[in-house]
Amino acid sequence: MTSLSTILKESWGLVEDRKDRVAAHFYARLFLSHPQLRELFPVQMDTQRARLLGAIVSAVQNFDNPEGIDGYLRSLGRDHRKFHVTPEHYAQVKVALIDAIRSHAGEQWTSVYEQAWNDVYDHIAATMTAGAAGDTNPPYWHAEVVHHERRGADVAVFTCRPLQPLAFRAGQYVSIECGYQPRLWRTYSIANAPRADGTLDFHVRAAGGGWVSGALVRRLRAGDMLRLAAPMGSMTLDPQSRRDIVFITGGTGLAPVKALLDELTRYNRTRWIHLFRGERQRDDFYDHEHLDRIAESFPWLTIVRAVSDEQGYPGERGAIPDVVSRHGPWRDHDFYVAGSAAMVNATLRRLTEMCIPSTRIKYDAFTDA
Numbered sequence: 001m002t003s004l005s006t007i008l009k010e011s012w013g014l015v016e017d018r019k020d021r022v023a024a025h026f027y028a029r030l031f032l033s034h035p036q037l038r039e040l041f042p043v044q045m046d047t048q049r050a051r052l053l054g055a056i057v058s059a060v061q062n063f064d065n066p067e068g069i070d071g072y073l074r075s076l077g078r079d080h081r082k083f084h085v086t087p088e089h090y091a092q093v094k095v096a097l098i099d100a101i102r103s104h105a106g107e108q109w110t111s112v113y114e115q116a117w118n119d120v121y122d123h124i125a126a127t128m129t130a131g132a133a134g135d136t137n138p139p140y141w142h143a144e145v146v147h148h149e150r151r152g153a154d155v156a157v158f159t160c161r162p163l164q165p166l167a168f169r170a171g172q173y174v175s176i177e178c179g180y181q182p183r184l185w186r187t188y189s190i191a192n193a194p195r196a197d198g199t200l201d202f203h204v205r206a207a208g209g210g211w212v213s214g215a216l217v218r219r220l221r222a223g224d225m226l227r228l229a230a231p232m233g234s235m236t237l238d239p240q241s242r243r244d245i246v247f248i249t250g251g252t253g254l255a256p257v258k259a260l261l262d263e264l265t266r267y268n269r270t271r272w273i274h275l276f277r278g279e280r281q282r283d284d285f286y287d288h289e290h291l292d293r294i295a296e297s298f299p300w301l302t303i304v305r306a307v308s309d310e311q312g313y314p315g316e317r318g319a320i321p322d323v324v325s326r327h328g329p330w331r332d333h334d335f336y337v338a339g340s341a342a343m344v345n346a347t348l349r350r351l352t353e354m355c356i357p358s359t360r361i362k363y364d365a366f367t368d369a
């Protein structure tokens, strides 16, 4: 019997090369049938167009391992409370989605495909709804920016204070909306472990990023208000593990690792930690004085910096996965990887080649697209 995941991949394959048209059809159908839903989306739909459809399709396509994604879907449901999403919205989106795919698949669309999309979508919606229903937190938190600092041409490090307590674990991320780009929410990792005063640090790079990152770097000021949604992500420390740790970061992927380091400085005595930090140019190493101070105070921390795109750099050079493997072997370590999707994927491939078991590698599918 053909597996459900094969059926889903096969059916999506019928329309994949026309996914822009599927997305246009999906939103047109959705907003025509339910004009009130338009208000949940940003005014400019250009960047949004691929997002909701892309997220649903990727959840459906990754359905091979339902147990593995259930935890993620539950936290996604909690995160979506920021949109005031209701169970009826899920049903309305399903009708528009299946109609859009069916219309573009043409005669090859079958009742088996239709049933598979219905069933999997219903499972995803039920899991997200259950995650949202079990959450007693507010749908989002208002937070005041208390400090904002530019580091170099395109990076900002800023601190905000949520008006209500926001519980999270070091290594997690939240989506943020700022008044400069209403209704556009983008995810950013919290760069510190929980503090008594509740403040949160964020690192943002504007170059190549979207409108939200641009506004957070260039326009945000102390005194501005932000909205933050429920914390997500599984890149947290395992308190049971006694293994030494390798952190591998690209660019602002440093943020969640800085939070994990912050947590480790509070209790670690026994685990040796290597931080491999990749940037393109030497000038991109924002925040290095602070990291150096941590390494001076805590002898268990070793930092290796490498640049990938600057020929004359006198220090370590190369793509960060190559640098990590040069410094190996790392047979008995826990690994944490954070950076762009391309950097994370390249690093995961390399770790697999190095025979590191996947159970010892933590990362979040994280995108700021």
Ligand SMILES: NC(=O)C1=CN([C@@H]2O[C@H](COP(=O)(O)OP(=O)(O)OC[C@H]3O[C@@H](n4cnc5c(N)ncnc54)[C@H](O)[C@@H]3O)[C@@H](O)[C@H]2O)C=CC1
Binding pocket: 173, 188, 189, 205, 207, 208, 235, 249, 250, 251, 252, 253, 254, 255, 256, 277, 278, 279, 280, 306, 307, 308, 309, 318, 319, 320, 321, 337, 338, 339, 340, 341, 342, 343, 346, 347, 364, 366, 367, 368
């Ligand atoms: N939890 C997470 O995983 C987090 C991820 N991020 C993501 O990290 C990214 C950071 O971007 P930028 O600061 O602009 O960094 P960047 O794109 O300039 O890259 C910095 C480093 O990553 C390496 N790199 C990039 N692509 C690579 C590839 N295909 N293979 C191997 N190495 C590669 C570069 O050589 C460089 O050493 C953003 O996409 C952001 O969304 C940011 C915060 C947290």
